[in-house]
Amino acid sequence: MGQTLSEIAETLQGANKKVQLIYAFNASGKTRLSGEFRELIDPKTEDRPDDQLSKLLYYNAFTEDLFYWDNDLAGDTERKLCIHPNAYTKSAFEDLGLDTRIITAFQRYTQPNLTPRFNEEYNTEDKDGNEITVPAFSEVTFTLGQDPETNPERLKISKGEESNFIWSVFYCLLDQVISTRNVAEIDERETDQFNDLEYIFIDDPVSSLDENHLIQLAVDVAELITRSDSTNGLKFIITTHNPLFFNVLHNELGAKTCYMLKRLEDGTAELTEKKGDSSQSFSYHLYLKKTLEEAVAADKIERYHFTLLRNLYEKTSNFLGYPRWSELLPDDQQLYLNRIIQFTSHSTLSSEAIAEPSPQEKQTVKLLLDHLRNNYSYWQEEAPNA
Numbered sequence: 001m002g003q004t005l006s007e008i009a010e011t012l013q014g015a016n017k018k019v020q021l022i023y024a025f026n027a028s029g030k031t032r033l034s035g036e037f038r039e040l041i042d043p044k045t046e047d048r049p050d051d052q053l054s055k056l057l058y059y060n061a062f063t064e065d066l067f068y069w070d071n072d073l074a075g076d077t078e079r080k081l082c083i084h085p086n087a088y089t090k091s092a093f094e095d096l097g098l099d100t101r102i103i104t105a106f107q108r109y110t111q112p113n114l115t116p117r118f119n120e121e122y123n124t125e126d127k128d129g130n131e132i133t134v135p136a137f138s139e140v141t142f143t144l145g146q147d148p149e150t151n152p153e154r155l156k157i158s159k160g161e162e163s164n165f166i167w168s169v170f171y172c173l174l175d176q177v178i179s180t181r182n183v184a185e186i187d188e189r190e191t192d193q194f195n196d197l198e199y200i201f202i203d204d205p206v207s208s209l210d211e212n213h214l215i216q217l218a219v220d221v222a223e224l225i226t227r228s229d230s231t232n233g234l235k236f237i238i239t240t241h242n243p244l245f246f247n248v249l250h251n252e253l254g255a256k257t258c259y260m261l262k263r264l265e266d267g268t269a270e271l272t273e274k275k276g277d278s279s280q281s282f283s284y285h286l287y288l289k290k291t292l293e294e295a296v297a298a299d300k301i302e303r304y305h306f307t308l309l310r311n312l313y314e315k316t317s318n319f320l321g322y323p324r325w326s327e328l329l330p331d332d333q334q335l336y337l338n339r340i341i342q343f344t345s346h347s348t349l350s351s352e353a354i355a356e357p358s359p360q361e362k363q364t365v366k367l368l369l370d371h372l373r374n375n376y377s378y379w380q381e382e383a384p385n386a
Contacts, residue, residue, distance in 0.1 A: 057174070
């Protein structure tokens, strides 16, 4: 039996390291770990207002929930991304005026002519006809081109572009945090709102990035951490499921402690310290294979194992030079098995999110795992020493 995520959070706190880098597969509990860590470091209390920064600044799925779309379903023209106000957004927009820097960062991760525009304060009516004031920096629209007069269409950007925008807000705020905390004399700092910060927790900021932008983001994060003076007391915890992101951070950062977070079948988790990048400390494809073999042997296959199986086929096809991972499937069942893996690894509807697959689906995992092992010499090689 492993540890609970709250116990692992205590382990991370007790390590007292400037940088802790954690690799974990999806569905291992990375986002829940960030929540447990927040509760440990600085739990919310009734006497602390929402607009006051805590001891922890974090980026995770909850950060993205602060941003939500109003798609103007009636007119289908006034599409805008709404921003829920809290300490994080108040600091970035109202207190520090980072909007111009955020736009620049966003365009660097996406494209130069995709332009965010923040609203100024204005009056309008709610659905009951009552006049209300919409505060500045509570909405953002997106247009192609710098001039909204010549490019008036307000775009609904992709989910990946939306994630990049939200990350740009966090990145610019973190940049300001580090610049401020690097001023040794507290009385000389531009603002005192970061004085109580102790930890920065970054959970998987690589959604929908291509490899070039992913590497750029990893380099940017490493540059910020390196620039953070060791005397300012800030500590960084970064989790990711992406081996390339992990490797770039591992190579860019000097002193750091690396771990692998693994979800165990009994619902607990295991945090194991590792040395070296993903190729040296854990072979990604071999770890996927081992995880699937253990699940098959114990007859404890769950829905997330189909995601791991698909990932294993993708890694194998890339290594062997196949243009599509589905070409590795048994010839006589390619279409059928492709549909099963696609459906089970990408189900998003709540009615489809069943933890226990059917016996036939479990057998499919075993069949396809055996197919890889028995038909491709790639899998006859021994695992490298960990």
